[in-house]
Amino acid sequence: MISRRRVLLGSAAAAGTLLVGYALWPSRRRARADQLSAKPGERYLAYWIKVADDDTVTVVIPHCDMGTGIFTALSQMAAEELDADWGDMRAEAALPDPLFANGALVEGFALGREGLNRDSIPAFLQGSVLATGNKLAQFMDIQVTGGSSAVSYTGVYGVRVAAAATREMLIAAAAERLNAPRDAFRTERGRVIHQPSSQSFRFGELAAAASRYAPSSQPKLKPRSAYTLVGKPVARFDIPAKVNGSTRYGIDVSVPGMQYGAIKIAPIFGGKLVSVDEQQIAGKTGIKKIIKLDDAVIVVADRFWRAQRAMDALEPVFGDGGNAQLSSSTIRQRRLAALNQGPIKRDRSVGAGDKALQNGTSLECVYHVPYLAHAAMEPVNATALYRTDGTLEVWAGTQDALGARAFCAKAAGIRLDKVAFHHYPSGGAFGRRLPGLWNFLGFAVKAAMAMPGTALKLIFTREQDLRHDYYRPNVTSRFKARTNPAGMPDTWVNEYTTDSDSNAEAYISYEVPNQAYGAVKVETPVPVGPWRSVESSWHGFFIESFVDELAHQAKRDPFEFRKALLKNRPRHLATLELAAAKAGWGSTLAPGRARGIAMVACFGTVVAHVAEVEVSEGGDCKVHRITAAVDCGLAVNPDGLKAQIEGGIVFGLSAALYGEITIARGAVEQQNFPNYPMVRLADCPAIEVHLLESDAPLGGGGEPGTPPVAPALTNAIFAATGIRVRELPIAKHALGKDARPAAFRMETDRGSDAAVAIS
Amino acid sequence: MQIELNVNGAPRKLDIEPDAPLLWVIRDELGLTGTKFGCGIGACGACTVHVNGKPMRSCVLPVAAVATAEITTIEGIGAQGLNAVQAAWIEHQVPQCGYCQSGMIMAITALLAENPTPSDDELKTLVTNICRCGTYPRIRAAVRSLAASGARS
Numbered sequence: 001m002i003s004r005r006r007v008l009l010g011s012a013a014a015a016g017t018l019l020v021g022y023a024l025w026p027s028r029r030r031a032r033a034d035q036l037s038a039k040p041g042e043r044y045l046a047y048w049i050k051v052a053d054d055d056t057v058t059v060v061i062p063h064c065d066m067g068t069g070i071f072t073a074l075s076q077m078a079a080e081e082l083d084a085d086w087g088d089m090r091a092e093a094a095l096p097d098p099l100f101a102n103g104a105l106v107e108g109f110a111l112g113r114e115g116l117n118r119d120s121i122p123a124f125l126q127g128s129v130l131a132t133g134n135k136l137a138q139f140m141d142i143q144v145t146g147g148s149s150a151v152s153y154t155g156v157y158g159v160r161v162a163a164a165a166t167r168e169m170l171i172a173a174a175a176e177r178l179n180a181p182r183d184a185f186r187t188e189r190g191r192v193i194h195q196p197s198s199q200s201f202r203f204g205e206l207a208a209a210a211s212r213y214a215p216s217s218q219p220k221l222k223p224r225s226a227y228t229l230v231g232k233p234v235a236r237f238d239i240p241a242k243v244n245g246s247t248r249y250g251i252d253v254s255v256p257g258m259q260y261g262a263i264k265i266a267p268i269f270g271g272k273l274v275s276v277d278e279q280q281i282a283g284k285t286g287i288k289k290i291i292k293l294d295d296a297v298i299v300v301a302d303r304f305w306r307a308q309r310a311m312d313a314l315e316p317v318f319g320d321g322g323n324a325q326l327s328s329s330t331i332r333q334r335r336l337a338a339l340n341q342g343p344i345k346r347d348r349s350v351g352a353g354d355k356a357l358q359n360g361t362s363l364e365c366v367y368h369v370p371y372l373a374h375a376a377m378e379p380v381n382a383t384a385l386y387r388t389d390g391t392l393e394v395w396a397g398t399q400d401a402l403g404a405r406a407f408c409a410k411a412a413g414i415r416l417d418k419v420a421f422h423h424y425p426s427g428g429a430f431g432r433r434l435p436g437l438w439n440f441l442g443f444a445v446k447a448a449m450a451m452p453g454t455a456l457k458l459i460f461t462r463e464q465d466l467r468h469d470y471y472r473p474n475v476t477s478r479f480k481a482r483t484n485p486a487g488m489p490d491t492w493v494n495e496y497t498t499d500s501d502s503n504a505e506a507y508i509s510y511e512v513p514n515q516a517y518g519a520v521k522v523e524t525p526v527p528v529g530p531w532r533s534v535e536s537s538w539h540g541f542f543i544e545s546f547v548d549e550l551a552h553q554a555k556r557d558p559f560e561f562r563k564a565l566l567k568n569r570p571r572h573l574a575t576l577e578l579a580a581a582k583a584g585w586g587s588t589l590a591p592g593r594a595r596g597i598a599m600v601a602c603f604g605t606v607v608a609h610v611a612e613v614e615v616s617e618g619g620d621c622k623v624h625r626i627t628a629a630v631d632c633g634l635a636v637n638p639d640g641l642k643a644q645i646e647g648g649i650v651f652g653l654s655a656a657l658y659g660e661i662t663i664a665r666g667a668v669e670q671q672n673f674p675n676y677p678m679v680r681l682a683d684c685p686a687i688e689v690h691l692l693e694s695d696a697p698l699g700g701g702g703e704p705g706t707p708p709v710a711p712a713l714t715n716a717i718f719a720a721t722g723i724r725v726r727e728l729p730i731a732k733h734a735l736g737k738d739a740r741p742a743a744f745r746m747e748t749d750r751g752s753d754a755a756v757a758i759s
Numbered sequence: 760m761q762i763e764l765n766v767n768g769a770p771r772k773l774d775i776e777p778d779a780p781l782l783w784v785i786r787d788e789l790g791l792t793g794t795k796f797g798c799g800i801g802a803c804g805a806c807t808v809h810v811n812g813k814p815m816r817s818c819v820l821p822v823a824a825v826a827t828a829e830i831t832t833i834e835g836i837g838a839q840g841l842n843a844v845q846a847a848w849i850e851h852q853v854p855q856c857g858y859c860q861s862g863m864i865m866a867i868t869a870l871l872a873e874n875p876t877p878s879d880d881e882l883k884t885l886v887t888n889i890c891r892c893g894t895y896p897r898i899r900a901a902v903r904s905l906a907a908s909g910a911r912s
Contacts, residue, residue: 066856067854067855067856067857067892068855069855235849235852236852238854238857239848239849239852239853239854239857240849241857242854242857242860243837243841243845243848243849243853243854243857243860243864244793244833244834244837244841244845245791245792245793245794245832245833245834245861246793247857248792249858251792251795251796252786252792254790254792260787285776303779303783303787304783304787305779305780305783308799375891376856376858376891377795377797377803377805377856377858377859377889377890377891377892378795378797378856378858379796379797425856425857426856427795427856427857427858427859428856428858428891428892429856430891459796461799462797462798462799462800462803639852640852643852643855643894643897644855646893646894646896646897647855647892647893647894648893649893650890650892650893650895650896651891651892651893653893672798672799672800672802673798673800673802673803673889674800674802678889678891679893679895680883680887680888680889680895681882681883681886681887681888681895681898681899682883682884682887684883684893684895684896684899686896687896
């Protein structure tokens, strides 16, 4: 079903109204916020907005910095509504305190009053919801960064409103001072100006008096047409500290007396620790303790490298948890069997649905995507100190500081107010540090509790980080279509495997009169979790591959074919057309080169990519260029958005070309970057990003660049070679003379994937 | 054993095993945390430092091997303000999460010292650091601008 949140959001945003007034903040709570996090000379005026005597405006961001530039973009949105001077703007992370919980995000998703329903909760929030037992009051205690939500929810429903309310309070203070009506004032570049007299006040001069007013929950917001700062490129706040090594990530924390932990987790999923021979590392320098947990061993030493080397020398014995037979091929067979045997849960039917196939199927295809690891550059880590008085202090980078604090309290079995949590920027996250994916926090807390009074920094090696991730699920998807005599589809039936529920991301933007969707659940012991662009990372590949196959079956140009199916989708059409135009779609290319096109709309943003690839005679695939067109409504910081799309493309490229986590004998086979390769400068194509502006609500930026990459590539490979890649990654397939059997790690019958053309 | 290291122009005496990895000595003994741990096997380049001006992956470098060398970390190259690479990184808004950028900037700085006007092909062959955020297009643009100014000077 289309979840209620989307319907509500769409209509509310279109009408320019707000769901809830987040600016409203009782003065009692403002006083506490001042006490917790206002520096001398500054004070909170509304939720998330502090104004100082020296005119500095600080936006207190209920999100985490993982490199997407949201601290800067949210500050732009605040400065716009405030008419602040951009040079006066600052941003800081909100404290992980319930006082600074991101209610705007929760309300933004409009979970409704009928209670929480798992189907209505986006994947990146599910960890939070499930952890709180679906209690709305507790679910409100989150500061999640994910779902490309910072601008489109926190910004639109939170920060922007708070800033507009702050502006009204500053005007009220000026009006009081001059004993003049409020509507005689305007604001400009950090000043409140009395228009009749031209007398003006700096924000800083008014801030103390303004704090005596209550923020309005329904302040007047600027129309988009009046924006002067939002929509203009600005330099990101966080970059100067990231070029001189001074940004401190969680891994850089130093606490007096701190010791270091290296961990080895049971390699087979579900395995338990059987035994450890401590004699294997007896006498090694600096070793403090061997901590034996249910499913892991942690060696604690005075230096990390000593702990790590001792851990390498230790050969703990783990059980297999009954999963010794588990492998990628057995899981793949289970997915195929589930699709063939069902039961398939239908979640949407349009027109005659799958009944329309009674008269025949024109094309049937099956696609697969593998497990993927997040592999952020900063391996997961956390530092924890459990004191003998029963309090806990934790230092870490996550995607939800407040949620992480609550998680640590629960893990330690103590109250939230007994936990101090220090939050740090993340050296990449991509979903890995979201709620529900916190094995690193759990292990750090357990280890600290085994050594009361000692601060312990637990760092996963790259091997442990890769082998104990929560993976992007592997998914199989089957499509059936019936086409009319012109080759255009009149029926589209899609059934796919899922680790949880049906995905709205499977629904197509294309106009097909009869549609049916269904999912079949396949559960495995392999932990899974959100990975940049979540469900769209697989459905984007599936849908855009199948529509391309239909185009070729109809002997139509894939771009023209899509256009014909998007007549009633002007936003999608414009995006697709811009990508094609900028890429020179249809113009002649050098021999061996070809283009592929794909378009995916997700997180409120439409993205179309054209990939230009070259496949050598031997079968080596080189990606020369990716041309992207993006419509996110309005890009708050266009340069920042372009950077996110570029990054999303490279992320999608690594996955499409080589990305695959395989399971053998119940454990992950990949160990480190050499067998989980990443795109580097040498493999990175030229990337061009073109932005469109539309009147659509502000969409997300962090994720939408990723999904169209894989299908644009495989569609280009088909155009170049006639070989249709239906299973990622591309490196598994022989695209030329070289059979390269080593790339085929799965020993299954590939015949079942063949497209069946039924005449 | 006693080892004397020269890091960012300052001599430092340490009592440490000769096979301790330079990365962890820099980070945990000297407290210079700008140099990052990414893979531990010299595969990703997040730990890149200069040893006598050459880019080296410090996670696989035993400290005893560099006892007489001049070691420079990210904290050392910009000591008199930003170097040209760091300034270009701001100009082109290169970093995203920023975690790999210390190593990336060290690798590029060493490359440009050797060859102020590298081609795209030289750049991609000589700099193999991994950036998971995918900042490569901006790295390339920043290096092109540096090469252009290198060619002018």
